[in-house]
Amino acid sequence: MSHDAIRRQVVGRGIPLPGTDIDTDRIIPARFLKTVTFEGLEEHVFEDDRLQVPDHPFNHGLYRGATVLLVGQNFGCGSSREHAPEALRRWGIRGIVGESFGEIFFGNCTALGMPCLAVAAEDLEWLMKSTAQHPDREILVDVENREVRVAERIIPAMIPEDHRNQLLTGTWNATVVLLEAGEEIERVAKSLPYVTGY
Amino acid sequence: MAETLLDKVWRAHTVRMLPSGQTQLFISLHLIHEVTSPQAFQMIREANLKVRFPERTFATIDHIVPTASQLRPFGDVLAEEMTVHLVRSCKEFGIHFFDLDSGWQGIVHVIGPELGLTQPGITIACGDSHTSTHGALGALAFGIGTSQVRDVLATQCLALAKPKIRQIRVEGRLTRGVYAKDVILAIIQRLGVKGGAGYAYEYAGPVVEAMSMEERLTICNMSIEGGARLGYVNPDATTFNYLRGRPFAPQGEAFDRAVACWKSMRTESGASFDDVVILDGGSIQPVVTWGINPGQSVEVNERIPDPADAPETERTAWAEALAFMSFEPGQRIGGTRIDVAFIGSCTNARLSDLRAAAEVARGRKVAKGVRALVVPGSQAVAKAAEAEGLHEIFEKAGFAWRNAGCSLCLGMNEDKLKGREVCASSSNRNFKGRQGSPTGRTLLMSPAMVAAAAIAGEVTDVRKVLR
Ligand code: SF4
Numbered sequence: 001m002s003h004d005a006i007r008r009q010v011v012g013r014g015i016p017l018p019g020t021d022i023d024t025d026r027i028i029p030a031r032f033l034k035t036v037t038f039e040g041l042e043e044h045v046f047e048d049d050r051l052q053v054p055d056h057p058f059n060h061g062l063y064r065g066a067t068v069l070l071v072g073q074n075f076g077c078g079s080s081r082e083h084a085p086e087a088l089r090r091w092g093i094r095g096i097v098g099e100s101f102g103e104i105f106f107g108n109c110t111a112l113g114m115p116c117l118a119v120a121a122e123d124l125e126w127l128m129k130s131t132a133q134h135p136d137r138e139i140l141v142d143v144e145n146r147e148v149r150v151a152e153r154i155i156p157a158m159i160p161e162d163h164r165n166q167l168l169t170g171t172w173n174a175t176v177v178l179l180e181a182g183e184e185i186e187r188v189a190k191s192l193p194y195v196t197g198y
Numbered sequence: 199m200a201e202t203l204l205d206k207v208w209r210a211h212t213v214r215m216l217p218s219g220q221t222q223l224f225i226s227l228h229l230i231h232e233v234t235s236p237q238a239f240q241m242i243r244e245a246n247l248k249v250r251f252p253e254r255t256f257a258t259i260d261h262i263v264p265t266a267s268q269l270r271p272f273g274d275v276l277a278e279e280m281t282v283h284l285v286r287s288c289k290e291f292g293i294h295f296f297d298l299d300s301g302w303q304g305i306v307h308v309i310g311p312e313l314g315l316t317q318p319g320i321t322i323a324c325g326d327s328h329t330s331t332h333g334a335l336g337a338l339a340f341g342i343g344t345s346q347v348r349d350v351l352a353t354q355c356l357a358l359a360k361p362k363i364r365q366i367r368v369e370g371r372l373t374r375g376v377y378a379k380d381v382i383l384a385i386i387q388r389l390g391v392k393g394g395a396g397y398a399y400e401y402a403g404p405v406v407e408a409m410s411m412e413e414r415l416t417i418c419n420m421s422i423e424g425g426a427r428l429g430y431v432n433p434d435a436t437t438f439n440y441l442r443g444r445p446f447a448p449q450g451e452a453f454d455r456a457v458a459c460w461k462s463m464r465t466e467s468g469a470s471f472d473d474v475v476i477l478d479g480g481s482i483q484p485v486v487t488w489g490i491n492p493g494q495s496v497e498v499n500e501r502i503p504d505p506a507d508a509p510e511t512e513r514t515a516w517a518e519a520l521a522f523m524s525f526e527p528g529q530r531i532g533g534t535r536i537d538v539a540f541i542g543s544c545t546n547a548r549l550s551d552l553r554a555a556a557e558v559a560r561g562r563k564v565a566k567g568v569r570a571l572v573v574p575g576s577q578a579v580a581k582a583a584e585a586e587g588l589h590e591i592f593e594k595a596g597f598a599w600r601n602a603g604c605s606l607c608l609g610m611n612e613d614k615l616k617g618r619e620v621c622a623s624s625s626n627r628n629f630k631g632r633q634g635s636p637t638g639r640t641l642l643m644s645p646a647m648v649a650a651a652a653i654a655g656e657v658t659d660v661r662k663v664l665r
Contacts, residue, residue, distance in 0.1 A: 021491050021515060025629045026630055030608045033610065036280060051636065074395075080326055081233070082234065083344075104343060108346075161219055162218045163218075166218045173345070174345070177217075178356075181355065188224045194319075194456070198448055198456040
């Protein structure tokens, strides 16, 4: 776990994306999954929504360079495709603040070192409005103190303790941590009835 | 204290507690397909890691396979490239691959159970959200992302937090024309598409106990559509009978010993749940979705609701869905014209699903102008269906009979909706753009209801046809 992997906070301009239940098919439509790498996915993030809604925030020059994505309820529900958080990350997103998240998407974001914090509906509404009015304002997503700070305002935020720990200790690449169990993995395997042939 | 199946299986597979507070959980069975694994193999190579238990990973191709002609190389060069990659990675790391010529290729969640790889009391992971399907046999089955596919390849473990548990009891008996698909759509309608976040769903009660294994697979499949990452049914005689004789199930005396072991995996009576929800199975009607998530549904004889009547938090979402679908509030869902009928997907493309649809299609004709296709969930399903002559019933009625794959469930092969087409579909997701056209519209329903819609050319109550 290198020092670079520690994610205490994310600071940057915001991009508000209203709407609930935005699934990972909408974040990155399935036709762009016909690839063996994650390269270039950022070009197609929200592609179909962007074509259908000309003033989609990801079409605005205003939000180019934003790093904090603001979303509604159940963001990232549906398919487990890690192409979705990868597309967002490659577009430039480094942290997400929303009302709630699809569970697999949420874990995929942590696995990429991209914190997702949940805030109350009223706070989110305010965040979206204030970001639309002042797109150049910086938003601070504070994983350590579980809060989101904008201008003078401090908004309490939620992140499950295990994910917060992984981000704060730079252990979100779970492979490294899991390997540390060493031979203990084989020992557990050998205790299981289906491994021993019942 | 009385334990649940979740408690028991979790404990048996715990390697250690991690500093983050998560559990390092041993994964019994890892299933992979061509879409979510190539990047994971690449990460393994770059980090110079080995696949720790190659004999515990099994691969197939399903998402991108063409379902009309499957001659290699595939016409779609990208699909061909993904297949070549998977084959190469499996060879390189010694992973068993169910190829097109194996007789066992199919949708990963259909072949796991039918091969007997999916068993009670084990843990399963797959880079696919519908891994929840496998819980029907009493396994804990997790949909995972590509980074976690890498974790499982390298360590045969996952770092996970133990979910809470909600028991969903379906009481009474289903009435004729009401299927497992209607039950799970009714559950999602009641609990919402995010109601299951943080939970495992334990499906129980007389309706679930009376269900065949295939029906249970349908229910567990859509747990994720209700926001629950996993769902399961306690193993019983139905489970054991289903597994007996399957290629990867224990054989002979080992099978009897396995059954004794599996019987001990059940949730004990008196176990406590974080939540219990009870539904009356007898009052469930055939369900059809009208919106852009699987919770936006009505009974077939009901009217599409008015966003004005929606709970405050859902109002905008309902309005967005109606606008996308071009539906008016108060309009009847019955009578909605359809352009395409799709019977397939890991939710509803097993033999019993095809039988139910064939019962409706027999001796009838697909309405003029409707494109109808049946895509079996696996080569084994196709073979069994053909042995019964189901393909002939479908073909005579005007359905195309295809090879196994995901097909129109997500439109990654040549099967796609065009433009604003409306599709009656036995799949699991009615998301915007899901079936391959950004503006295409999906109505989810049971396979028998899809067959009825194909014949009528519009959404119709299958019970009128069955009578
Ligand atoms: S059939 Fe559909 S839902 Fe099932 S695995 Fe294939 S694409 Fe996913």
